[in-house]
Amino acid sequence: MVDGEKESEESDFGKAGVEFSMRTAVDGEKGTEESDFRKIVASDPVVYQLVRVEGDGRLVPATDDEVMEVEHLLEEDKSGLASDGDKKHFDGRVSNEGLPSKKSDFEGLSQSENTEVDSQELNARLEYIEVMLPKVKQEERLRMSPESANHSTKCMDVNHQTFDGRDETQACKDKLQPENTSMETAPSSMALNDRQGVQLESAETCSGPTNQAVTSSSTVSGTCTSSMPDFSILKGDICLDNLSIRELQEAFRATFGRQTSVKDKLWLKRRITMGLTNSCDVPTSNFVMKDNKIVLKEVKEEPSKLQKSKTEESTLPTDQVTDPTNSNFQDLPTSPTNQTEDQQVASKRLRKPLSEYDEKNENLQMEQFAAKRVRKPTRRYIEELSEFETRECSARLLSSVKNSGHDQSSPKSRIRPVRDIGSRGPSFSTRQDSLGGFGIQVPYVSRVRRGRPRKNFVTLMNYHPGGIGPNLVKTALGIPALQQNSEGGSRVRKARTPPMLIPQPNFVDEGEKRDAETIYGDDEHDLGLEEFDASGDNTDGNANTEPASKCGVRRKHHRAWTLGEVLKLVEGVARYGAGRWSEIRRLAFASYSYRTSVDLKDKWRNLLRASLAQDPTDEGVGPLATLAKNSRKHASVPIPTPILSRVRELAEMNSQTCTELGPSKITGHGGRNVQEKGSGFL
């Protein structure tokens, strides 16, 4: 589904070699200052000029021939198509003057082809047209420069047709595509298109598109194919009108990534609109919705300023919750990249149908309703939230692929391919678990990052731009996930992987003859334990939470230590000695990639403490022991006393032997000792 969408998008953009696009004819053609342009936009932007998009992305005024050609095509298309809403092309004179920075803000307003028109939208449009048409004509007269007169007039005709008629952009595009493809040569444009494809892929369903991010390639976005409708925003507004408070809240959450307890419908609407508008940062913000009508708001400010003022003005006194927008502004400095990122995020969130949230968070929402005031969500909470979304998202993406590449599973189902050893390895990896069905992991990007940047960041950068699309496609095609893993993983994680891939054999190799027996036995136990784990923690845990722990910098999802893990840990300590956590982790915990050496250390510390707390008199102290046991009942996995005692024993032995004898030999002895005990207990 997603793939399909994306595919179509990509294909659309892949063809954008040379295209025709409407662009607002600015008065005086060149040398128009921004203020002028603003004025135009504010008053009435509906004069168009045809431009041609060159391979390198430049906009070139269309020649008469071209205009004619397009017109012809449009006429043709119009006849064949049903009629509905108009599509306005507010393509802000993109970048052909060489100062695209600000002006690009205005770009990307052309119509998307997949906009569905519900009656409301249609009405709104019609009303809008009613209002705007006179102005348009007037404006046309005023603005027509000698040079652009030709084109703009013709284009106006075209657009007028569109008003009552058809979204001819699609048609235009379609018609032009063959030609485009044939003419397409410049690789740069391809890259451009790709990029935009990605961009759009994330922003597509968002009613407040974030085309701004494409500013560098804005020339293309101004074309017919650009699917950032100014009306989508309006549409969003209209939709908002019909939403219940709860839905509005959902939308709010989708927009800002957090929940709100505000029940003020108006406020919510404004907020959401604002969020969307900010995402687009387009002059359309000049339009405001009033009673389902679109009203042109006189704004003389610069777009950027406009944002601010809007923000301020819409910060209602009733707002108890911290203003998301404000916080956004604070957190993310005005650096364009950051903003872009943020907007992407927003749009991504929007991508999710609200219904999803309805289902999943209904309870939460209701609870929040019950509670009068909800305290400001903690950062952690927000993070979790975002993680949830992301996870869900990836899960959904994968659901369609679930059945692919099953053959990869090894005969020993428990020996899972180790996707990534370091807990911060590649941002995406895949794994299969034949036990409880298996989950596949996908690359995902954690939106919230805390602390200093880590490797993930780079990885992320690597994969996000072009990676996600192809990846998904690949996966969707059923290419074994593992392949991807090795492919992508090795790229990031150096050459550490190979040895890890076969952890169990490693054990055997290290073990002596004598040990082999015990090891094999132990292996069996371990396997059993792992099975145990799988039923309990691993099944759902691994597949889902792991990527989070890896990619996200967020706090690691709490993972209860299973008995099997504890045993492995103990065994590892026995074998390699306490303190050599890295080694233990590498060798004994190869299959538990989510346990870091620090984790092992911590766990061991806890174990030790527990064992000491319980063992000193070995059940001698009645109350204390029982208390300990009871309290241990709290723990997800009560640690059997034998294990605890063994831990203590090990610790003692370790401390002794380490000081007296060489650690290396001793470890072997200790290991065997443990093995015996372990087998006895298990």
Next chain:
DNA sequence: TTTAGGG
């Protein structure tokens, strides 16, 4: 980068 220890 790993280990040890505090929080």
Next chain:
DNA sequence: CCCTAAA
């Protein structure tokens, strides 16, 4: 679990 100093 997280964080950080120290090696």
